[in-house]
Amino acid sequence: MRAELIDGKAIAASVRADVARDVAGLRERGVVPGLTVVLVGDDMASATYVGAKEKASREAGMAGGTIRLPADTTQDALLSLITQLNGDAAVHGILVQMPLPKHIDPDTVIRHIRPDKDVDGFHPENVGKLLIGHTDGFVSCTPAGVIEMLLRSGVETRGAEVVVVGRSNIVGKPMAALLVQARAGGDATVTICHSRTKDLASHTRRADILIVAAGRAEMITGDMIKPGAVVIDVGMNSVPDATRAKGSRLCGDVHFASAAEVASRITPVPGGVGPMTIAMLLRNTVRAAERTVS
Numbered sequence: 001m002r003a004e005l006i007d008g009k010a011i012a013a014s015v016r017a018d019v020a021r022d023v024a025g026l027r028e029r030g031v032v033p034g035l036t037v038v039l040v041g042d043d044m045a046s047a048t049y050v051g052a053k054e055k056a057s058r059e060a061g062m063a064g065g066t067i068r069l070p071a072d073t074t075q076d077a078l079l080s081l082i083t084q085l086n087g088d089a090a091v092h093g094i095l096v097q098m099p100l101p102k103h104i105d106p107d108t109v110i111r112h113i114r115p116d117k118d119v120d121g122f123h124p125e126n127v128g129k130l131l132i133g134h135t136d137g138f139v140s141c142t143p144a145g146v147i148e149m150l151l152r153s154g155v156e157t158r159g160a161e162v163v164v165v166g167r168s169n170i171v172g173k174p175m176a177a178l179l180v181q182a183r184a185g186g187d188a189t190v191t192i193c194h195s196r197t198k199d200l201a202s203h204t205r206r207a208d209i210l211i212v213a214a215g216r217a218e219m220i221t222g223d224m225i226k227p228g229a230v231v232i233d234v235g236m237n238s239v240p241d242a243t244r245a246k247g248s249r250l251c252g253d254v255h256f257a258s259a260a261e262v263a264s265r266i267t268p269v270p271g272g273v274g275p276m277t278i279a280m281l282l283r284n285t286v287r288a289a290e291r292t293v294s
Contacts, residue, residue: 003231003260006267011152012145012275016060019282023061026289033289034064035093035119035281036085040078040104041071046097053095056278062285064091075104079112086114092292093119093285116291119284121174130177138284143175145276146211146232147185153265155209155230158187163203165220165253166213167194171234175211200224210263212253222258231259231266234273 023033035057039050054066067081078096085091094117100106110118115125121140129137150157162179166172172192179188193203194214201224204210212220213234225231235253252269260266267273 003263003266006149006153006230006232006265006272008145008149008267008272008275011149012279014152015148015276015279016056016282019279019286020060022286022290026286026293027061029293031289031293032061032063032090033093033285034091035062035095035285036064036091037066038069038078038081038085038094038096039066040069040073040097041101043099046099050097053278053281056282057285060282062282064093071101073101073104075108078104078109082109082112086112086117089292091117092288093117093281095120095281117288119281119288121284122169127169127174130174133181138287139178139280140170140174141277141280141284142171142213142234142273143178144280144284145273146175146234147178148280149232149267149273149276150209150230151185155265157185157209160188160208161191161206162188162209162211163191163193163207164211164213165193165200165204166215166234167192168213171213175213214253216253217251218253218255220254220259222255222260222262225259225262227262228264229262231263232273233267233269236269236274 026033037050037053039046050066085094094113096109098106110122113123115123118126119138121138126137130139157179164172164175176190176192179186179190191203193200204224205226207226207229209230210225211232215235217237217239231254233252233254237251238248239251241249250270
């Protein structure tokens with residue numbers, strides 16, 4: 001294997017150590033950062049992810065926890081709960097785990113969360129601040145985590161050709177917005193590719209940095225990557241694998257074996273971008289708490 005691994009676990013551990021130090025400092029000033037996660041329904045993947053967030057926040061010395069609601073919770077009931085959390089001074093960060101049951105409109109829920117408590121970075125006010133280059137809003141945790149990985153790995157984005165595969169509001173669009181900012185981790189020339197892009201490989205082969213967040217297992221293969229490129233795989237997919245005890249395995253949106261023979265650096269799945277998402281959520285919560293200190 002030629003590519004050097006970008007160890008998301010190690011980088012996330014460093015970020016979380018910084019967070020724990022900041023939490024300790026806030027506690028000395030009488031403020032305990034509080035993160036409340038709301039989980040509606042019993043989706044197994046969501047429950048696992050929420051459990052990891054709760055554990056991480058507890059280890060960092062934060063307060064709060066998870067509010068679990070049944071799948072038949074009405075939208076009005078959920079909005080009423082968010083109103084309560086908006087007004088609770090002990091709650092600095094609010095996260096409503098997605099996806100929600102089909103009868104609840106996620107956009108309405110996101111807009112109901114106070115922007116200064118929207119540590120997921122999904123509220124239109126925070127998205128707008130990102131787009132115009134203001135730094136006092138919250139940035140979606142996964143793209144923020146990718147930027148942190150690039151910075152801490154010494155990957156130069158200034159002047160780099162970056163191709164982002166995927167245009168979601170959660171990863172693709174904010175990822176591109178971060179990369180074009182005139183600051184560290186930015187100043188890149190960015191192309192966004194998606195399901196309607198013609199000749200995807202012609203774009204990905206130009207990338208000095210290739211970021212893939214399309215939600216399709218192993219769609220990017222080694223022959224689609226520029227030799228020496230940095231490859232960031234945001235995907236997390238479960239695919240059948242008869243050789244595994246569970247009958248399946250986790251993989252990214254990049255075919256790791258072939259990509260690693262071409263790239264200079266690459267993130268693994270799991271153990272790459274995933275841990276960074278939670279680390280940046282904790283950082284956002286600390287930032288929210290710091291703003292309450294006079």
